[in-house]
Amino acid sequence: MKKFCMIIMLAVCLGSCGEGNPPHGNDNMSILDELRAQKAMWESLGIDHYRYSVVSQWDSVSPEPPSTYVIFPDREPEWMITPEEEAWYARYLPGWDWRNFTPPTISKIFDNIEYSIVDARENEVHEVRYNEKYHYPEYHNMSMKSSKPGEMLAGGWYYLRITAFEDLRE
Numbered sequence: 116m117k118k119f120c121m122i123i124m125l126a127v128c129l130g131s132c133g134e135g136n137p138p139h140g141n142d143n144m145s146i147l148d149e150l151r152a153q154k155a156m157w158e159s160l161g162i163d164h165y166r167y168s169v170v171s172q173w174d175s176v177s178p179e180p181p182s183t184y185v186i187f188p189d190r191e192p193e194w195m196i197t198p199e200e201e202a203w204y205a206r207y208l209p210g211w212d213w214r215n216f217t218p219p220t221i222s223k224i225f226d227n228i229e230y231s232i233v234d235a236r237e238n239e240v241h242e243v244r245y246n247e248k249y250h251y252p253e254y255h256n257m258s259m260k261s262s263k264p265g266e267m268l269a270g271g272w273y274y275l276r277i278t279a280f281e282d283l284r285e
């Protein structure tokens with residue numbers, strides 16, 4: 116499901132992602148400012164060959180198994196798919212051909228998070244945590260808050276967690 120969601124987010128982002136600002140409140144604005152600052156720090160490191168794993172879940176869909184991607188400086192990224200992942204996709208996304216999926220770079224993940232914040236609905240709450248050394252987003256959570264203080268709405272949440280990051284430059 117995360118690949119499907121990332122594909123949808125990527126397609127929307129490619130079509131309309133810009134330098135906009137979130138329409139609702141200062142909380143998302145401060146999150147967006149921090150996201151842009153962290154992205155600039157990530158890009159200043161010039162890391163163009165790396166490996167990372169990602170876990171995500173959308174609403175009540177069963178969590179996907181971790182996926183590992185390798186990003187190369189001079190060729191297409193690779194998805195190191197496992198038999199567990201293949202079985203998950205066969206069960207939850209029958210007919211989806213994972214071989215046509217291009218793994219996202221960390222910069223594209225930044226763009227997708229930015230788009231989700233810029234395009235946020237009024238009741239969306241975003242949380243992003245960053246790796247202290249490399250500045251990539253280790254965790255992004257989006258949830259829908261209720262008009263009742265402290266209550267979150269069912270059927271409207273998503274998270275993405277990046278783990279096992281490895282800089283493969285020599």
